[in-house]
Amino acid sequence: MIVIDAHLHVWDPARADYDWLGPAMAPINRAMRFTDARPALKATEVTASVLVQAADNDADTDHMLATAATHPEVVAVVAWVPLDDPGRARSRLAQLRCDPHMVGVRALIHEKPDPEWIVRPHVGKGLALLAARDLTFDYVTASPGALRQVPELAARHPELRLVIDHLGKPPIGGDREEHARWRKLLTAAAHHPQVHAKVSGLYSARGPLDSWTTDTVRPFFEDALELFGPHRLMYGGDWPISLLAGGHRRTWETCAELLAGLGPDDRAAVLGGTAARFYRIDPTLLNAARDATV
Template sequence: MIIDAHQHVWDLDRADYPWLGPETPLWNRTFTFSELKPALERNGVTHTVLVQSADNFEDTQLMLSVADQHPEVAGIVVYVPLEQPAIAETRLTELLQDPRVVGVRNLIHNQPDPDWILRPEVDEGLSVLERAGVTFDYVAVLPRHLGHVPTLVERHPQLRIVIDHLSKPPIGASDVEPWWTLIAEAAAGPTVFAKLSGLYPGDAPDTWTATSIRPFVDRALEVFGPQRLMYGGDWPISVAAGGYDRVFAGLAEVLSGLSTADRAAVLAGTAQRFYRLP
């Protein structure tokens, strides 16, 4: 069994995606699960977790309808407005009637305020997740985002957090700081996990190699251990990095030195435990 813990679908006719447009030509179209399915089968991926792509309810409804058609979808990370905790609680209560709903994400990296996650109203929204036992996918793109993780752990000790894309480490850069230190500080929280996903430079996503990502995967293994790391294909963002097959093969190469048990944790077991997948 292999679980892809981070993949998307989007439909430009069914939801609004403000981050898409002419400036993002590779992604500025509809991407369906059917388009992804052959790549999953080629690589032995048996289940996936769909993750929200827009901060609106229409995107969540799209993911639910896709999951109805594709039993490979084992979990869905939805959107509720954390900055509106009353609405978030009502909406989440409704969504949790579907057992496939396992987590919540907001596109915090698109917020102009890098400290948005610490705002009182957002903090109350995180408490809604904590009380419900729902996980939080944290899109930490800036060092400042990653630096907030210990504060979130202190405020919400029962909230299970997963850092998407390892918080975009500086792959190809000459200096590994501050990421190198901040990721260890984040990993000190026992309820914090991370995804081995999206491991390519944002400004030149096709330039990555297994060699260039290996130091960062090794650092993640050092500070989190395989029991708190999970694989994510990050499709269709990964089309800019060479596509699903190339990304999967590169990460498989980096993980090839792990024991069978540790590799199984990263490729399935951690995601199953974190999201409490059936």
Template sequence: MSPIIDAHQHFWNLDRVAYPWLTPDQGPIHRTFEEGDLQADLDACGIDGTVLVQSADSYADTDYMLEVADRWPRVRAVVGWVPLTRPDEAAQALDRYRRDPRYAGVRHLIHDEPDPDWLLRPELRDGLDALAERGLTFDVVAVLPRHLEHVPVLAERHPGLRLVIDHLAKPPIRERGRQPWADLLARAAAHPNVYAKVSGLNTAADWETWSAGDLRPYVEHALEVFGAGRLMFGGDWPISVLAGGYRKVWDETVTLLDGLALAPADRARILGGTAVEVYRIPEIP
């Protein structure tokens, strides 16, 4: 039986790490969230393991996540951070971090960068090559159409790099829109080294009223262009607290997948198999 993996969750500790974006106006998520806050939800939903994803562009955040993984084996992989625009420093940091087999990849909060074309900066090329050479992934936080436009460019420049689009690039669910998101996602999916997460969709919908039905057209399109073999479920906790919480995200995702009448193998890929492959998660006993 395939393990069930949540491919996108966070922890943050306000006493240990600086998170410039996490200000009091974030309301219920402006506090420390650690494993004790998530354990019951994972147990209730039958989640075997998670991928812990960075929340700050800092070594401090990455070091903290690896410490959490040391004490909480439910974390099966960590997507951290290195300064990709400083490739020599990034390469040294990657060599240090990847001594830990749980260190699976890198993410940068590109949506917080003033430059919407940050992904295309020339100095980033060597940093992304360093990831590819070491078999690590790059998670893309594509919240603007401009960000998603860059994914095919990166896929062509770095064919050996596994690129993961977080949150299906935040489709316009609340507005019930489709373009340019749908065409841009299809262009990205045309490259076999690009994957995507069915995650964070609840906060792209109406926070109070969303359901599986609101998400369905967008997930159907993702399935059409990626196939189940390049999609993976993510709970996006504790951001998900803003719009229903972990268990609603899980329940509505399962309802959605059941309604799509997927083959068992495809369902298993989305709920764990793709994440195991992409993040090279060791076998779970």
């Protein structure tokens, strides 16, 4: 079984702008390279990784693709293109599609001044370009409320494969009412079969980022498992953000504990099968990653 980390970041502030890397991110506000991640990955069962954009600019995407070209463990890249400028997006996609690692697109929706940005008509034209090219879209949010837009996106773009990063940031450490609101929003999103979700970034929504425990995460994971099933869930380690939330090994061990009750086929789906199928990762790249980590 090949284990895929479906959510890993690399960045270099000397090569691209990362406006969100403020004082709270001081320990990781520096170049974070795949070579830095490798020891953390070796402490897990991961054999292949998907790099996910961390800035809405071309330089970040170019940095990820350059990393993928020199590290066989990297099997896919979720890039950025200017979805709100369909003409530029079309040209950029023509360039990026030449690289076999290019599988999808993400934008930092939660950083946009306009909370309705992702459902604006001109952005919809950009999303339609992804669907037409069999590319995916990672939907990221900083709070559960933005999940209300996912069903609308899924209905407008039924051919576009969508994945909700970090289970839509559930209110871990919150109260029952917050949990119920998150579950209701996730239920509506899961109703659409092309929508998937990542078991990643499940940190405390209240207090210190590292104050979560397996027991506080478990109810949200169990809800997601019930709503999506294992074949629409995928594991993501969220390195290097995980370093601020108790350490990468801790997040991996928690995931392993959460999956312990699943049968072999279901566990294999969450740990790699879903990601490989959703992102349509090139089998040649998967074989190269397996060989590199033997």
